[in-house]
Amino acid sequence: ANYRRVTCPDGVNTATNEACCVFFALRDDLQTNLFDNQCGEDVHESLRLTFHDGVGFSTTGAFAGNGADGSIILFSDIETNFAANAGTDDGVDALSPFLTRHNVTAGDLIQFAAAVGLSNCPGAPQLQFLAGRPNATIPAGDGAIPQPQDSVDSILSRFADAGFSSNEVIHLLASHTVARSDTLVPGHQAVPFDSTPFTFDTQFFLEVLLKGTGVPFGINNTDGAEVDSPLPNQGEMRLQSDFALARDSRTACEWQSMVDNQALMNQNFFTAMMKLSNVGQDVNSLIDCSELIPSPAALTKKEANFPAGTNASDVQQVCSSTFPTLSADTGAPTTIPECPDGDINLADCPS
Numbered sequence: 569a570n571y572r573r574v575t576c577p578d579g580v581n582t583a584t585n586e587a588c589c590v591f592f593a594l595r596d597d598l599q600t601n602l603f604d605n606q607c608g609e610d611v612h613e614s615l616r617l618t619f620h621d622g623v624g625f626s627t628t629g630a631f632a633g634n635g636a637d638g639s640i641i642l643f644s645d646i647e648t649n650f651a652a653n654a655g656t657d658d659g660v661d662a663l664s665p666f667l668t669r670h671n672v673t674a675g676d677l678i679q680f681a682a683a684v685g686l687s688n689c690p691g692a693p694q695l696q697f698l699a700g701r702p703n704a705t706i707p708a709g710d711g712a713i714p715q716p717q718d719s720v721d722s723i724l725s726r727f728a729d730a731g732f733s734s735n736e737v738i739h740l741l742a743s744h745t746v747a748r749s750d751t752l753v754p755g756h757q758a759v760p761f762d763s764t765p766f767t768f769d770t771q772f773f774l775e776v777l778l779k780g781t782g783v784p785f786g787i788n789n790t791d792g793a794e795v796d797s798p799l800p801n802q803g804e805m806r807l808q809s810d811f812a813l814a815r816d817s818r819t820a821c822e823w824q825s826m827v828d829n830q831a832l833m834n835q836n837f838f839t840a841m842m843k844l845s846n847v848g849q850d851v852n853s854l855i856d857c858s859e860l861i862p863s864p865a866a867l868t869k870k871e872a873n874f875p876a877g878t879n880a881s882d883v884q885q886v887c888s889s890t891f892p893t894l895s896a897d898t899g900a901p902t903t904i905p906e907c908p909d910g911d912i913n914l915a916d917c918p919s
């Protein structure tokens with residue numbers, strides 16, 4: 569092995585490969601000017617882009633597209649108009665200016681932003697980052713990205729065509745532990761999928777298994793994308809796709825296995841993200857710049873808990889393995905933070 573490091577043109581940083589040098593300034597720029605060093609909205613939207621860029625790929629040729637190639641940015645006029653990509657224009661608009669300030673490709677920008685951003689989320693794994701994806705030459709085809717109203721059959725077969733097993737689909741959905749919808753509930757933005765949308769914990773896998781009792785704000789989404797959540801009065805929503813995947817016999821055990829098992833969830837997510845980030849790419853021609861990805865903060869609260877007002881009798885268990893024994897929060901209803909600093913009022917979030 570060659571352990572020599574190169575000194576970067578900035579005269580300050582050193583790297584294992586000269587190709588990694590350009591990412592130091594990009595990292596600082598993203599952290600300071602977009603992410604605020606926090607696990608906020610722009611991090612979540614950058615992470616979502618890895619999916620909407622990467623899954624634009626088909627092993628059978630059913631859909632055009634070359635995977636994780638930055639096409640959702642480079643052909644944003646086309647791709648952000650696809651129904652499945654509703655809301656992705658925010659992430660595209662946020663990241664695009666960084667392409668003019670830094671000499672990187674759009675595909676690398678999406679993957680790098682997500683990996684750096686995720687490192688701001690307590691509990692997250694430190695993702696791999698490989699550099700060198702060529703810029704997209706064609707847009708992805710419409711229909712390649714699964715939607716929340718889709719059936720499990722349809723979701724699993726679309727992912728399979730993009731190269732992912734059913735287990736890997738469930739592993740990737742750990743991303744929904746730091747996720748909020750801006751488009752599905754009319755008149756409302758930032759509607760969370762779990763009670764800890766700024767923490768990369770296993771609450772999402774637990775809460776999606778709980779009996780649903782209603783929809784937040786009492787607004788019924790009419791297109792089948794949303795189903796009842798266990799915490800409607802706290803503003804939590806649930807996607808039909810997450811509900812169905814958590815209860816389908818093909819995926820229920822994989823889903824349940826990650827409840828209160830942070831180490832397993834993180835290992836699964838790390839490996840599945842490595843695959844998602846390189847869909848359609850010749851991995852051997854990419855250069856490992858993972859050394860640029862910061863080490864995420866640890867979780868302060870390590871165990872999953874039933875949110876106040878829920879308990880083990882609310883678990884809609886399909887998998888026959890023993891369900892973990894978890895304590896239930898007591899007292900007042902769980903308050904879902906609206907800002908990464910824990911503030912409960914969206915209007916007070918630092919921007």
Ligand code: HEM
Binds near residue numbers: 655714717723748807
């Ligand atoms: C069955 C597959 C999936 C479906 C149907 C799905 C659907 C959705 C929907 C409808 C939203 C809300 C968008 C909005 O209204 O703003 C969302 C948010 C999100 N998704 Fe997924 N998703 C899937 C898989 C994934 C994957 C594989 C990833 C990444 C690895 C991902 C990451 C995210 C993130 C981070 C958000 C939150 C964005 C934000 O808070 O602004 N999703 N997803």
Ligand SMILES: [Ca+2]
Binds near residue numbers: 745762764767
């Ligand atoms: Ca969470």
Ligand SMILES: [Mn+2]
Binds near residue numbers: 758
């Ligand atoms: Mn959002």
